[in-house]
Amino acid sequence: MTHAGLHSSLVDVPGLRVERATREQLPQIVALLTDDPLGRDREVTALGAYAEAFAAIDADPAHLLAVLLDESDAVVGTMQLSFIPGLSRGGALRAQIESVRVSSALRGSGVGRAFFGWALDEARLRGAALVQLTSDLQRGDAIRFYESLGFVHSHAGMKLIL
Numbered sequence: 001m002t003h004a005g006l007h008s009s010l011v012d013v014p015g016l017r018v019e020r021a022t023r024e025q026l027p028q029i030v031a032l033l034t035d036d037p038l039g040r041d042r043e044v045t046a047l048g049a050y051a052e053a054f055a056a057i058d059a060d061p062a063h064l065l066a067v068l069l070d071e072s073d074a075v076v077g078t079m080q081l082s083f084i085p086g087l088s089r090g091g092a093l094r095a096q097i098e099s100v101r102v103s104s105a106l107r108g109s110g111v112g113r114a115f116f117g118w119a120l121d122e123a124r125l126r127g128a129a130l131v132q133l134t135s136d137l138q139r140g141d142a143i144r145f146y147e148s149l150g151f152v153h154s155h156a157g158m159k160l161i162l
Helices: 023-033 037-042 048-059 111-125 140-148
Strands: 017-020 063-069 075-085 093-102 130-133
Touching: 023 048, 023 063, 023 075, 023 093, 048 063, 063 111, 075 111, 093 111, 111 130, 111 140
Parallel strands: 093 130
Antiparallel strands: 017 063, 063 075, 075 093
């Protein structure tokens, strides 16, 4: 499937670049998803279900699974951007950010801030009027980070596990 090109450089972070994830990178992506207390308990290491989800994401141009790569092509960050058309706000396009992870070795170094800068630019380039995300309330550091980027608690998020 053909996808729109990505702008790939991270300003102020030499040696890192963003690319569309590939199937071959799934083991590294899953390793990032499991590299925190919540992920260790809810993620699995068998790749079957992840491969199916990856195929669905990759086939749909409204979704982008991005990876942050270092100079050796190792995956050091990941996030999913989904673009949701809607009728509210005058038919505004929303960008939803999900499954954000940066390697624990790079946390606190400014890499996450640069990765989000990239994501916000990508959302603007695709015509999104707003960007939204959810974060587990147990992720206090992540919530403070998102607030430092300008995200605000404007809605109550709710989930129902099926």
